[in-house]
Amino acid sequence: MLKNILYTTLFAITLTSCSDTLDDINKNPNATETPLAPYLLTGTLKQGADLYWGSTNNFDSSLLFVQHWAKIQYTEPDRYDVSNTSFTTLWNTGYATLITDLNTIINFPQEQANSNYKGIALTLRSWTFLLLTDAYGSIPYKEAGLKVTPAYNTQKEVYTGLLEDLKQAQSLLNTANGTVTGDLSYKGDILKWKKLVNSLRLRIALRISDREPALAKQAAIEATTDAAGVLGSNSDTFKFTYTSSPQQNPASAWFETRDDYRISKTMVDKLNELSDPRLPVYAQLPSDASVGKYVGGANGLSNSDANSQGFAKTSKPGTYFLTSSSPAVLVSYSEVLFNLSEAVARGYISGDAEQLYKNAITASFNQFGITDATVIANYLNQASVKYDAIDYAKSIGTQKWIAFYGQGLDAFTEWRRLDYPVLKSGPATVLDGNLPSRFFYPGTEQSLNGTSYQAAIAVQGKDLLTTKLWFDVK
Template identity: 55%
Template sequence: MKNNKLYILAFLALAFSSCKKELDEININPNAPEVAQPDYLLTGTTKTTVDTYWGVTNNMNSSLLFAQQWAKVQYTEEDRFIFSNSSFTALWSTGYAQSIAGFNKIIEQGDAQGNPNYKGVGLVLRSWVFLLLTDAYGDIPYSQAGKIKQFVTPVYDKQKDVYYGILSDLKAAQAALDPASKAIAGDVIYGNNIASWKKFTNALRLRIALRIADKDATKAKQVIDELQAEGGAYISSNAENAQLKYDVSPQQNPVAASFETRNDYRISKTIVDKLFALNDPRLPVYASKTENTTPQTYVGIPNGSTNSEASAIGLANSSKPGTYFLDAKAPAVIFSYAELLFDRAEAAARGFTTENAEDLYKQAIRASFAQYNISGTAVDTYISQAAVQYDAANYKKSIGEQKWIALFGQGLEAWAEQRRLDYPQLTASVNTVLSGKIPVRFIYPGTEQSLNGQNYKNAVSSQGADLLTTKLWFDAF
């Protein structure tokens, strides 16, 4: 009797197991794969990341204001640095929940499929996201980030360690990327051209080497020496700029999308005045003519204006950003040839290379003009001006001011470089709330205090108060 019961129980267990397996198979949707294909994932994650980088919260409503390239003509609170701990959630939440998670999956699939190029591209783009995050916030989750099954509450790594970790990841990416290996698909930055990804990888390594140069010149030079020893190439023309080219609605540039329904932003008086002073041919590209006829044609709004002060200047008497930037198809630039040349000029000026800093500086300005199809004698005339000529005794001023102009529209990068080089020297409006200071970091999202409280407290204890005015590790002076 006992044996009969065991047989019955065994039969029922087997039947249940078989039914469960059949039910599991029935519940699988053959049209919805459980594992995303790397090409679709690469397209979607890249687009989401670039939209966040180029969009309202992290670009138009913060970093472009801090760098005094744009200003607000309506609802000017952000231009007066009135923010809360919910103001800077977009870069953090999208960066971790979507960008890093997505690129991690692409890296995993590259390994699983034996395709090193998916892995390499995933590493490069993930490194760029981590760079955006640490440049903005400082200490961030890095070593435990994106590993939700292992670390529900990831620790914050010190900014120095994040930079060093990214450099290591990019070196690994460079080794993985191989134009002769398996092809990839879904790449909306370089159209699946692995040789271009290798150049972009080196450009990012150079960018980070200079980011840390004032705090660890030895490490910075080591990175640049490695780049030279490897014999790898850099971005070598505007055709190789790392950028996402947008399309018509609903795939339009986030700037264009914002201006379809809002009218909050104008070009900053700071950069308009600078472009006028230098008789810079990029002014008509960067700024639109005022709607009403005005003596200057191009009129910037002073950063930090009150709502009433901005209103007194008027919507029709101030300049929107240029039509180039308002076009639905305008590209979101991640890394330009001009930036690469400025970086090489600075590396030479610091003695990290034996290249000619002045010559590279001039090439960088020419590359910036060419980016907007400006050529001819106007470029020569511009470069020959005393105010533009390279000053080897103060290379940070020469490179810093011209790089700031060239990075117009790239708010996060322009702001990072202005903090690092301390040029141009910007002045905060008396209307701002930071006692004459300009923000030097984003404050952490308030959700970190409730969801990752102890690690948040540890980061604040290590880095300094969670304030807009707490300088980050890379910002030495």
């Protein structure tokens, strides 16, 4: 009996010892026991920029859909020959990484994150939700991060909810509420974050303008009359500036090992038509010096036809976008000026729509290093560039499409909303002459959140690339 007791005691001690040892072994010596707000903020800014400018959501999808870029080989995405596994990155990273980490900051006690951290986190979360709904339509919003199988909210519910979230973010942001570190975009400048909040409110106002004009007008007025203002210069542009490998611009990293994209012929033709000085910024001359001019790749070709255009005879995107330190612009000053111009044109706010339109184009030129006043004036004075007050959507839509070059997700949204320029599908595309109107939901939603998924498409429409979203009324 005594022998059995001794064995039992020794066995228990051994188990306890092993458990303690395993606990020690499984600890990461480089990890903090409690996540820190500055590290989470830095991480979400970098991951958000990668998500926005990376291959899956940008140059392998949305940049092709709006014909900023074209594929010269492996042309399936340029022909819209894609599946519900093609657009998972925006969804998965948006929810599992960005929104999760931002919610952590928002839910921190005051001693771990002051209200400025929370205001910034709420702003970035709103930006993330906006990207998701613009791309997919109805999405988990109110229950996101709270339930394993969250219900979807309609796009109208998401947009109106985000307007309220951004009001709350504005109330949290105050220079007296403590310092912020880990902010690689605005270096802790709370006044710039407050301008970004209002600029996003103005963006959403125009998203809902064709569906809810009264609410859109109210939101535009509130955004533009708030004391903090909107982005007021190119120095206010919301962007993430990369450095060198491995913290380099995603497009730069891609072109180090691959060569399957060209600037679109649609873009080159438009820039040539307008004698646009941004062409040498947006494109490189072909490597075959005998060509001697910028040559875009046609969209929607078969692999053989795309290849036959000639790798050395077509233009890659400009080096401005392909260097390691190229910035990921997320919300530009130029966009805000175009939005102000449209808000005036719609009668939401007072101002000079034509002058704001000119200022927006000028801001885009300046953003890309074109500052010669004579060059800019000559461009603005062209009949094909001058502001058309009767068809403001054509003027703003066309120039916004050009200015958004490289920002595929927002270019895709604004092209669908304003319907300019008029784009045509390529000869080998698979949507019966149509262009995409949205992203597919990830296939995992059908298997892991099937009830909510089915309820969403019953209201929104079939889970097809051609199903128009709520904001897209034409």
